[in-house]
Amino acid sequence: MLKSSSSSKNGVFDDSFCSTSCKKNTESLNTKIFELSEKLSDKIKFYEKIRGLEFKVESKDNIIERLTKELEKLKKGKEGLDSKLTSFESASKDLDTLLGSQRSDKNKEGLGYSDWPSPSIESNSSDLQNSNSSISEHEEISKSIMSKPMIKFVKAADCADVKTNKVEAARKPSVKYAEMYRNTHKSPKGQKEAEVQKVKKWLNTSSKSR
Structure with missing residues (x-):
């Protein structure tokens, strides 16, 4: 007993004085401590793995959230494109109908539907244009002749012919003017x-007679 007490004071445990049962208990305790330490290390590793997996899950959640936002943007863009496509299709249909109507009009023109315009309006306008153009041309010709009179010396033998021409010219001007204006209203442009x-x-005959 004195040795055991002295050894305990020195801090050194001597199991030589222990029994066999005590030795077995210490060995079992040591094995359990070793097993618990291994389990603890495994648990720590497991917790570390869990943390890593949680981080991956969080990152994946962030990626999923970002992808869902992008998907919503794409859906909105698709809706805008669908509306534009529908408007384009309606515009193309309207254009097709317009082209079809124009083609039908052209086919009618080719068959002769537009060869006979309204006679009252176009005939009157064409007659007025023809009469106005003929009157303006007559006025220009008369002005040019009056501005440049022709002087011609006549022999004494030709006096009788000149007098007869004067009489005929005095008789026929009204008739010729009436026929001329009647022909301008009835004649075509050709x-x-x-x-x-x-x-x-x-006018030449009238100027000569003068």
């Missing part, structure tokens, strides 16, 4: 030059 030539001849 006979305008012939009428102008007639007026020139008549």
Whole structure:
């Protein structure tokens, strides 16, 4: 007993004085402590793995949230494109109908539906244009002739012919003017030059008779 007490004071435990049962208990305790320490280390590793997995899950959640936001933006853009597509389709249909109506009008023109315009309006306007153009041409010709009178010396033998021409010219001006204006109202545009030539001849004969 004295040795055990002295050894305990020195801090050194000597198991030589322990029994076999005590030794077995200490060994079992040591094995349990070792097992618990291993389990504790495994638990720590497990917690670390859990933390890593939680971090991955959080990052994945952030990625999923970001992708959902992008998906919502894409859906909104798709809705805008769908509305534009519908408006474009309606515009293309309207254009097709317009082109079809124009083609039908052209086909009608080719068949001769537009060859006969309203006779009252177009005939009157064409007659007025023809009459106005002929009158303006007559006025220009008369002005040019009056501004440049022709002087011609006549022999004594030709006096009788001149007098007869004067009498005939005095009798026929009203009739020629009436026929001329009647022809301008009835003749087409292609006979305008012939009428102008007639007026020139008549003016030449009248100037010669003067």
